[in-house]
Amino acid sequence: MKKFITLAIIFLSTGIFAQSRPLTVDDLWAMKRIGSFDLSPDGNSILFSLTTYNVEENKGNSDIYFVNTNGTGLRPVLNSSGNESSPVFLPDGKHFSYNYKGNIWISDLSGENRRQLIDLPTGSHGAVWNTDGSKLLFTSSVYPGCTTPECNAAKDKQKSESKVKAKIITELMFRHWDSWRDEKRSHLFLYDVQTGEITDLLYKSKFDVPPVALGSGYTFSPDGKEIAFCMNESDFIATSTNNDIFTIKLDEINKNGKTPYTKVSVSKGNDTSPAYSPNGKYLAFLSMKRAGFEADKQNIVLLDRKTGEITNLSDGFDYSAQNIVWSPDSKVIYFTAANKIYNSIFKINVATKKFSTVLEKRVNSGLAVSPGGNKLFFKQQKSTQPYELFSVETNGKNLKQISHVNSGVLAGIEMNEIETFWTEGANGTPVQSILVKPPFFDPAKKYPLIFLIHGGPQGHWTDDFHYRWNIQLFASKGYVVVAPNPRGSVGYGQKFTDEISRDWGGKVYTDLMNSYDYSLNNFNFIDKNNTFAAGASYGGYMINWIEGHTARFNALVCHDGVFNLESMYGTTEELWFPEWEFGGPPWESRELYRKWSPHMFVKNFKTPMLIIHGANDFRVTEGQAFELFTSLQRMGVESKLLYFPDETHFVTKPQNSKLWWRTVFDWFKSHKKEN
Numbered sequence: 130m131k132k133f134i135t136l137a138i139i140f141l142s143t144g145i146f147a148q149s150r151p152l153t154v155d156d157l158w159a160m161k162r163i164g165s166f167d168l169s170p171d172g173n174s175i176l177f178s179l180t181t182y183n184v185e186e187n188k189g190n191s192d193i194y195f196v197n198t199n200g201t202g203l204r205p206v207l208n209s210s211g212n213e214s215s216p217v218f219l220p221d222g223k224h225f226s227y228n229y230k231g232n233i234w235i236s237d238l239s240g241e242n243r244r245q246l247i248d249l250p251t252g253s254h255g256a257v258w259n260t261d262g263s264k265l266l267f268t269s270s271v272y273p274g275c276t277t278p279e280c281n282a283a284k285d286k287q288k289s290e291s292k293v294k295a296k297i298i299t300e301l302m303f304r305h306w307d308s309w310r311d312e313k314r315s316h317l318f319l320y321d322v323q324t325g326e327i328t329d330l331l332y333k334s335k336f337d338v339p340p341v342a343l344g345s346g347y348t349f350s351p352d353g354k355e356i357a358f359c360m361n362e363s364d365f366i367a368t369s370t371n372n373d374i375f376t377i378k379l380d381e382i383n384k385n386g387k388t389p390y391t392k393v394s395v396s397k398g399n400d401t402s403p404a405y406s407p408n409g410k411y412l413a414f415l416s417m418k419r420a421g422f423e424a425d426k427q428n429i430v431l432l433d434r435k436t437g438e439i440t441n442l443s444d445g446f447d448y449s450a451q452n453i454v455w456s457p458d459s460k461v462i463y464f465t466a467a468n469k470i471y472n473s474i475f476k477i478n479v480a481t482k483k484f485s486t487v488l489e490k491r492v493n494s495g496l497a498v499s500p501g502g503n504k505l506f507f508k509q510q511k512s513t514q515p516y517e518l519f520s521v522e523t524n525g526k527n528l529k530q531i532s533h534v535n536s537g538v539l540a541g542i543e544m545n546e547i548e549t550f551w552t553e554g555a556n557g558t559p560v561q562s563i564l565v566k567p568p569f570f571d572p573a574k575k576y577p578l579i580f581l582i583h584g585g586p587q588g589h590w591t592d593d594f595h596y597r598w599n600i601q602l603f604a605s606k607g608y609v610v611v612a613p614n615p616r617g618s619v620g621y622g623q624k625f626t627d628e629i630s631r632d633w634g635g636k637v638y639t640d641l642m643n644s645y646d647y648s649l650n651n652f653n654f655i656d657k658n659n660t661f662a663a664g665a666s667y668g669g670y671m672i673n674w675i676e677g678h679t680a681r682f683n684a685l686v687c688h689d690g691v692f693n694l695e696s697m698y699g700t701t702e703e704l705w706f707p708e709w710e711f712g713g714p715p716w717e718s719r720e721l722y723r724k725w726s727p728h729m730f731v732k733n734f735k736t737p738m739l740i741i742h743g744a745n746d747f748r749v750t751e752g753q754a755f756e757l758f759t760s761l762q763r764m765g766v767e768s769k770l771l772y773f774p775d776e777t778h779f780v781t782k783p784q785n786s787k788l789w790w791r792t793v794f795d796w797f798k799s800h801k802k803e804n
Contacts, residue, residue, distance in 0.1 A: 149543040151568045151605035154790045156542060157596055158182045158783045161534045163516045164191065167217050167225070168497040168506050173198055175506065175518060176206065176216035176225055179534060184783040193227055195238060198506065198520060200531045206240040215255070220262040228254060233267055247320060247327070250282035251313075259349040264379075265320040266347055266356065270313040273333050301367035302702045304747045305341055307777035315339065317347055317358055319382065330377060332387045336360050342703060343423055344372030344401040350409055354379055357393075357403035357412055367704040370399045370423055374414050374432075393432055395439060398425055406459040410434060411479070413453055413462060416441075421705045422630075424587030426623040429453060429462060429477065442477055446484050447622045450475075452494060456523075457502040463523070465493055465507075467620035469561060470549060470591050474505065476523070487525045492593040498523075506531075512565065512601055513544045515594040543568035544601045547592050552647045554615065555636035558625070562613040562644045563590050564652075567604045577659035577801060579608045580645055580682070584666030586617040586629050586637070597779055597786070598665065606794055609655050611648050615640030617667075630710050633667075633725040634674045641671065645681065658683075658802050663793070665689055666749060666778065670727065673757060676738060677730025684800035686793055688741040689749045689778050692757040694726040695719075700750040731760045737767040739796040741789065743776030769796065 159182075166177035174197050182189040192208035193216045207213040207227065215228045219235070226235050229245075231252040236243035247253035249269055257266040275281045296309070303310055316331040317338040331338060339345045340361040347358035356377045363369035374394040382388045394400035398417030405412055412432040417425035428443035429450045443450060448466040455462055463476045474488040474496065487505065497506040502523065509519040509530075518531040545566045554560035567576055581603065583590050590612040594601070604610045614621065616637040617629025629637050649657050662682045664672045669690015676685060691697050695715045698707045704714075711725070712718040723729055738761055742754035754770060761768035771792050773785055780789050 149541050152542050152601050154787050158184050159538050160515050165215055169218050170222040172499040178214045182783050187782050187784050217256050226256040249278050259353040263322050267318050268315050270315045272312055273314055273335055305702050307745045328384050330388050340372045343399045346402040350405045359401045370421055370705050372399045372401055374400045374403050404453050406455050407457055408459040421709045442482050452496045454496045454498050463496055469620045488521050492591050510594045511592045512547050552644045554640035560640045562611055565600050565604045565610040567607045575656040576609045578655050579603050579610050580662040581612040582664030582668035582671045584668045586667035587619055587626055589614045589618040589620050613644040661797050673727035677727055677733045680735050684737040686739045689746050692753045693728040694722045702747050734764045734766050739769050741771045744774045746778040748778050
């Protein structure tokens with residue numbers, strides 16, 4: 130009897146007998162979110178940032194944690210209320226740099242001895258060290274006309290104290306995503322540890338490092354004699370995706386004027402993410418071929434630094450590469466790529482160009498290679514688990530979870546793993562969809578359906594734990610969720626991705642509706658009388674397209690969706706996007722803009738719709754929501770507008786998020802039919 134009681138206590142304490150429950154929005158905000166991480170030079174430990182949220186205060190706070198790569202020794206190193214982030218080990222392995230109060234600081238691993246390393250009024254970010262720790266690269270947003278910190282500080286003070294807040298705008302792009310751009314530009318700086326000297330490597334330049342969009346990366350060569358970085362030299366960046374890779378010889382740095390730099394990339398498309406081989410022979414980077422197309426296939430290209438020859442390693446690989454890292458012996462490049470519903474880890478042999486898969490499943494990102502070259506470290510997530518730190522051997526064996534920062538929150542939450550099914554899309558092309566059943570699923574019951582449409586449109590639904598559009602949370606209220614990856618989705622080959630451009634409501638609409646019809650006809654547990662659809666960004670566009678083309682759904686939800694393609698062109702910022710997708714500006718391609726614009730089909734609007742939009746969304750501006758709401762109201766269609774004056778393209782504040790979910794679920798519930 131005593132033995133039974135003891136076992137019962139153990140089971141209760143471990144959750145085996147504990148009553149499980151569905152996921153809630155409060156659970157999302159109780160979870161800790163792993164940000165960037167860095168592997169120690171000896172490969173034995175990891176530093177990472179960890180953000181926790183306070184719902185009452187409506188904000189998050191980032192701290193820095195330490196863990197051994199075998200999973201032991203998890204502890205906070207810096208955990209003040211001041212937001213420490215972006216930890217990077219110094220080459221000695223005993224210290225690390227991090228961001229705090231807008232500048233770069235340095236600390237030992239105890240967190241006790243910390244000091245400010247860079248002190249600029251314009252801030253400093255993105256620390257990258259050379260191999261011996263004697264020099265540091267970072268970025269800071271400065272006025273190109275200023276040559277001293279004092280000049281920048283004076284201009285900032287003058288602006289903040291001025292009673293006039295008007296802006297005089299003379300060029301595009303004057304705002305981007307969620308912030309206004311002014312005269313400042315992000316410059317690349319070099320810091321000399323011994324002398325304390327700081328040098329602006331882009332002295333008086335009007336160009337940004339990193340570029341405003343699509344590009345990133347700057348690094349030292351292994352011998353410390355050269356720097357490679359990504360920059361866009363276009364005079365009209367609103368239509369340019371032509372980020373390029375440049376190099377600077379350190380012995381040519383001009384401390385009192387412009388430093389000469391050399392462009393080494395040749396593509397008219399996007400070149401980004403430079404990475405030197407450890408032996409110094411090569412400079413690898415990611416490259417797109419087509420100008421103006423942000424979702425072109427991202428190839429791995431190799432520059433032979435001695436001959437200048439550039440080789441495309443990705444000819445035999447149909448996915449877009451990301452996160453490239455070298456093996457210590459310079460023979461292999463590891464990288465991630467969208468692969469159907471996963472973000473898989475791959476490797477390529479540089480000499481043979483042979484690709485192979487290291488780890489197929491789940492969503493993986495942020496690669497680091499062990500010093501011995503036999504192990505990879507990365508973040509991994511799936512629909513039932515937020516990001517945690519993992520490792521795997523480079524042969525794909527012995528996958529191990531290192532961190533367990535959310536095990537306590539996840540304990541007792543009932544979630545079903547994703548399933549997938551394939552349907553025949555337009556022209557007979559196979560289309561994959563994700564299906565998630567609600568918690569405590571009973572196959573004998575009927576459940577309402579939520580049909581989710583992803584954004585991009587060059588994106589994809591994956592086996593991930595999304596903090597905004599969380600598939601498990603949609604299912605938690607007793608819904609079956611179907612999330613298709615139609616034409617335009619990434620991870621199914623470049624041709625599949627390309628086939629949405631200039632065809633926004635064509636093949637992709639057929640793909641989606643075929644998935645929807647298949648779901649109703651083949652899954653008996655779906656209640657055909659209660660189906661709902663929701664989407665954001667391009668997904669919101671498709672919700673608006675559905676509004677004008679079918680009455681299949683009880684109700685719709687459009688978040689930050691495109692309604693009028695012509696007016697959208699005049700208010701968005703990255704003009705290369707609509708110009709690629711619709712064959713130019715509206716005055717050159719009026720027919721396509723009108724053919725695929727939902728606002729041309731308002732006379733067909735019938736389905737009740739909830740519209741959600743953020744005032745600071747400069748990608749799909751608030752006017753799209755206002756036009757849509759006006760049209761629905763004028764047509765007498767039941768509609769509701771949830772407007773966030775303090776949000777962007779995304780809802781990121783905890784209390785706003787809770788309102789978002791409550792409003793969406795109430796909207797679905799109010800339109801359910803009794804069977």
